Amino acid sequence: KAGVTQTPRYLIKTRGQQVTLSCSPISGHRSVSWYQQTPGQGLQFLFEYFSETQRNKGNFPGRFSGRQFSNSRSEMNVSTLELGDSALYLCASSERQAGGEQYFGPGTRLTVT
Amino acid sequence: GENVEQHPSTLSVQEGDSAVIKCTYSDSASNYFPWYKQELGKRPQLIIDIRSNVGEKKDQRIAVTLNKTAKHFSLHITETQPEDSAVYFCAAFINAGNMLTFGGGTRLMVKP
Numbered sequence: 001k002a003g004v005t006q007t008p009r010y011l012i013k014t015r016g017q018q019v020t021l022s023c024s025p026i027s028g029h030r031s032v033s034w035y036q037q038t039p040g041q042g043l044q045f046l047f048e049y050f051s052e053t054q055r056n057k058g059n060f061p062g063r064f065s066g067r068q069f070s071n072s073r074s075e076m077n078v079s080t081l082e083l084g085d086s087a088l089y090l091c092a093s094s095e096r097q098a099g100g101e102q103y104f105g106p107g108t109r110l111t112v113t
Numbered sequence: 114g115e116n117v118e119q120h121p122s123t124l125s126v127q128e129g130d131s132a133v134i135k136c137t138y139s140d141s142a143s144n145y146f147p148w149y150k151q152e153l154g155k156r157p158q159l160i161i162d163i164r165s166n167v168g169e170k171k172d173q174r175i176a177v178t179l180n181k182t183a184k185h186f187s188l189h190i191t192e193t194q195p196e197d198s199a200v201y202f203c204a205a206f207i208n209a210g211n212m213l214t215f216g217g218g219t220r221l222m223v224k225p
Contacts, residue, residue: 043215
């Protein structure tokens with residue numbers, strides 16, 4: 001099976017803009033989780049979707065949002081970008097709704113200038 | 114919410130030695146504990162995991178132990194090789210929160 005894919009791989013935006021990142025899970029996986037990775041804060045959970053429903057959300061402001069489509073592909077959106085949003089955004093897919101092995105995509109490196 | 118502490122933050126060992134990374138978690142309801150290896154510029158890769166009904170699990174040179182009473186779990190790598198050099202993350206999953214909480218990571222350096 002093909003692994004988790006993410007597009008784009010790199011992105012440069014300016015403050016105040018918005019951005020949409022995409023994640024395609026492993027075929028058959030219905031759960032997609034998003035994480036933000038920064039040198040200072042490590043890996044932090046953003047949100048998780050299962051069967052098009054957001055099941056949980058981490059401690060991030062409302063500028064961070066997401067959705068999942070019927071084919072399990074997921075997008076996350078960040079509006080009104082701030083310099084501190086510069087990070088590697090990783091998505092992970094899982095077959096199970098809860099407590100299943102999560103497999104990560106390569107990530108999208110977002111730089112906000 | 115869940116809190117996961119990971120130690121040490123950096124670990125340097127000689128090739129062939131063993132390496133041990135320890136994590137503690139705060140929520141006794143956590144029931145799934147994966148370990149990830151992340152090489153520079155690459156995605157985190159699941160290398161081993163353990164569930165709360167098991168005390169130890171081994172996969173070749175890698176083993177994980179879990180002490181539910183003390184709420185800590187450890188990764189053991191034996192006969193380390195230079196290709197084991199990477200950042201290792203532990204994580205804990207709690208059903209009620211349906212999310213993985215990660216430790217801060219350990220940078221392992223294996224010197225040839």
